[in-house]
Amino acid sequence: MSNTRRIYDAEFKRNAVMLAEEPGRTVADVAESLGIGPDLIYRWGREMRGQGLIAFPGHGKPALTDEQRRIKELEKKLRDAEIERDILKKALAIFSKAPN
Known part of the structure; x- marks a missing residue:
């Protein structure tokens, strides 16, 4: 078999x-x-x-309702926005340092 x-x-x-x-x-x-x-x-x-x-x-996809799928999508967008914000904060800190 x-x-x-x-x-x-x-x-x-x-x-x-x-x-x-x-x-x-x-x-x-x-x-x-x-x-x-x-x-x-x-x-x-x-x-x-x-x-x-x-x-x-x-x-292997989880069985989600339309509302649960929308929540997951919004959570992903929020994570992406937080990562972008953190990168911009670091860049601002680097560029705003006074030259030695």
């Missing part, structure tokens, strides 16, 4: 969970028909119930 890791897109995960939640279907049946383990469907279901529409952002 190969050790290659398979990657599933968010739509596939949502559809797998929705299929498993249909009446008359079991997680094991859905997992077998999709060629995946039932533990994946259980985990994806937990993620969907916990995070709702922002579940499965992909590639």
Whole structure:
């Protein structure tokens, strides 16, 4: 058996969970028909119930709401502005020294 890791897109995960939640279907049946383990469907279901529409952002990205994403963006801009301010303070101190 190969050790290659398979990657599933968010739509596939949502559809797998929705299929498993249909009446008359079991997680094991859905997992077998999709060629995946039932533990994946259980985990994806937990993620969907916990995070709702922002579940499965992909590639290690944190699942953030629009407001949280905006806050992170503003925090980064603030850090950049503080760094620029500190550089300008140092430059002012260097240039304002009286020549010896």
